[in-house]
Amino acid sequence: MNATLAIYGIQDRNNLGYPRYVHDHSLCLMQSGKIVQYLQLERHTRKKYDHQMNHHLETLLNKKLVNIPKNCDWVFVNSFVGSSFISKNGKVRFDALPEKQLGVDFNEGYGWLELEKWQGKAIKAYSVSHELAHVFSCLPFFGNFRDNSLLISFDGGASLGNFAAFHYQNQELKVVACDWDLREITHLFNANGLSFALLGISPKHHNSLAGKLMGFAAYGRYRPEVIEWLGQNNYFFDYWTQKDHFHDSAQQHFGWQGQMGDLNDPFLQDIAFAFQYVFQQRFLKRLQALQEQLKADYLYYAGGCALSIPTNRQIVNNGWFKEVYIPPCCNDSGLSIGGAAFLEWKKQNKPILHSPYLNNVGASSPTSPPTNKVIAQLAKVIIQNKIIGICQGAAEVGPRALGNRSIVALPNSKALAKKVSEDCKKREWYRPVAPVMLARNTQLVTGIEKLSHLADYMLMDFEILPQYREALAGVVHINGTARIQVIRERTQNPLMFDLLTYLDEHHGILALINTSFNAQEEPIVHTPDQALASGQTMGLDGVFLNEKLVLFEQS
Known part of the structure; x- marks a missing residue:
């Protein structure tokens, strides 16, 4: 049976010199349910969150750092930015029509591969949705989905929303939800002007904002009046252009006269706590509603939001599910793994259980266990x-x-x-x-x-x-x-x-x-x-x- 090569390499919008809407490009080669090769691009190029797979794929293939079997199906994971992929010199390309509605299948597209000059050929190539790739990144680590499972993809942005839910029951996968309804709370960790200002972070470092804000939030206190005030003001999303509005309102309501960027300021710490609290409560409310609707026994959860550590603890402690599964590559670095796992699943190849130590392109292996x-x-x-x-x-x-x-x-x-x-x-x-x-x-x-x-x-x-x-x-x-x-x-x-x-x-x-x-x-x-x-x-x-x-x- 054909091997599967999956690529997450959608080109970003605008050339800003740093990842904007697309980040953490990767590729994954699977054969009969086993991951043979995997590469997170940043480890090869030494550029954090590297989003330029189109610049590097031909070199990776020509130098045989990635070895493509003769018989291979190609999968390209999409995003809201698009579905097409064209390598630097056009030797690898893929085109597919964008999805209009989230489904549970791949979309066949047009693929082209030309590793040797003038010796190109059409290849079997498919597009898989961002949402499906996220939830299917669970399979190589936990095996096939258990019956009566809720599958959640929750991200800054996927293909047709930033939140999607699927129900797997009686060997059938159904879409339950797909929307942008929770975009306001994900913006707190990747696009909110006040969040950047709190920590003094430049927009070009937005991919590191979430982890830093989570760490800082632990220094704050629960203050319902602060949470209410932030909500009434759209969490000061437009802080960059309305700084005076924030400072005037904070002084009026709380007598605050501090300096933005003072990380020892208790009021700013309380704002960070509020952002984490609001994210957690809104997501948990949505998750609980789905659980009450479906009565699912198990939760499989992926997407960048699955890196919210305090939220994950609350999900487990609430006891809504018999087991909660989140893969080690739950962010976009796992999309190629999920894309490959999805097509292997469609081929009815049973997933082999893997350790998390799969980033093997260009890495060496120890010859024996430690003495x-x-x-x-x-x-x-x-x-x-x-x-x-x-x-x-x-x-x-x-x-x-x-x-x-x-x-x-x-x-x-x-x-x-x-x-x-x-x-x-x-x-x-x-x-x-x-x-x-x-x-x-x-x-x-x-x-x-x-x-x-x-x-x-x-x-x-x-x-x-x-x-x-x-x-x-x-x-x-x-x-x-x-x-x-x-x-x-x-x-x-x-x-x-x-x-x-x-x-x-x-x-x-x-x-x-x-x-x-x-x-x-x-x-x-x-x-x-x-x-x-x-x-x-x-x-x-x-x-x-x-x-x-x-x-x-x-x-």
């Missing part, structure tokens, strides 16, 4: 308060570092966490770093016996019991929570499992700082050479490259 000697050596430098970068095997899919492209350090020191986050990575002071820990220790420090699947991919946070907060001082946020990556068994990540087990059993250390191996505004490192260079530039104490620990001389 006890290597684990002891790595643990020895970590307990000396050293900061170590890890680069092993294929990289993670999605935005989270899950042990293959991580920076690790002891979790019990706020000063060490500050050094990792602010000095090495150049992140803002209000952004927390997260821990990785064994399942048994997660149960211990949270008091929760059944741990959600979401914790495997660091997609929800937990309240840490007071008696353990000192031992985890570097990874507990201001609100008493931690976004834990849970390691349940050795097969998940042998290095991290063995290292955490050794530190626990020999030193009583419950966790490690686990943050992505990249500096501010840079993609996560992809190759050993990049890890060495970035590790030294960032001021790490060393890097672990597959099976070898390299320590840097400190000046």
Whole structure:
């Protein structure tokens, strides 16, 4: 049977020099339900959120970094920007009519491939909706949808809306909703003028706004009068052109006379809290209404909004579903995976369950599992308060570092966490770093016996019991929570499992700082050479490259 090559590479509107409406281009090659190759473009080009697949695809194919089988079906994931793809020199192209109504099938289009001069040919090529690609990105990690499942795609913008719901029951997939009704609350995290002004962020960095605003929101308080005032003023969406209106209104209603951009100002912190609260409540209300309508047993959820960590915790804690599934690549970086998985599903190929370590184009693999000697050596430098970068095997899919492209350090020191986050990575002071820990220790420090699947991919946070907060001082946020990556068994990540087990059993250390191996505004490192260079530039104490620990001389 034909292989499937899926590409998310829609060209952006306007050439602004940075991603505007389109970001996180990627490609995925699947064969018989298995992901053979995957590349998130930014890891190859070293341009954060890279959105120029059309500039690079021909090179990737000609240099055989991506190996296309002779018999291959092509899938192109669309967006509200369009459905067509044309590579830099026109050697790969795809055209399809735009969708007028969201459906549950692919649309056949016209494809052309010309890898050798004057030897082009038509290819089987299809368009898959942004919405379907998001929800089907769950399949390679969780298997086929379970019966009576609600599937949600919630994004800044997809193809025909930013929110879509499907119901899967009796092996039939139906569209339940598709609209822009929640656009107002997603704008709070990607387009609202006041949100940018609060944190002093330029519009060209809008893709990083959501994560920063979530971190900052934890410093605020619940104030219903602030929430009501913001709603009455359209959340000051047009702050850029109506700054005086905001300042005059804030002074009139709350006596505020502060300075925009003062991140220690409690009033501005309360506004950030309000934005997170409004997003969470509006989305949960919509989700609850769908659950009451469909009585679904399971939730599969993807799209950029699935990175709202406090919201995910609330979904799980509400107990509306027997299980909640969110893939590690829930943002647009997973669209090619979802597009490929959808066509494989249509071919009736059973999805093989994958780890998140699939970003393999251009990455090397370790030749053997870590030895006890290597684990002891790595643990020895970590307990000396050293900061170590890890680069092993294929990289993670999605935005989270899950042990293959991580920076690790002891979790019990706020000063060490500050050094990792602010000095090495150049992140803002209000952004927390997260821990990785064994399942048994997660149960211990949270008091929760059944741990959600979401914790495997660091997609929800937990309240840490007071008696353990000192031992985890570097990874507990201001609100008493931690976004834990849970390691349940050795097969998940042998290095991290063995290292955490050794530190626990020999030193009583419950966790490690686990943050992505990249500096501010840079993609996560992809190759050993990049890890060495970035590790030294960032001021790490060393890097672990597959099976070898390299320590840097400190000046």
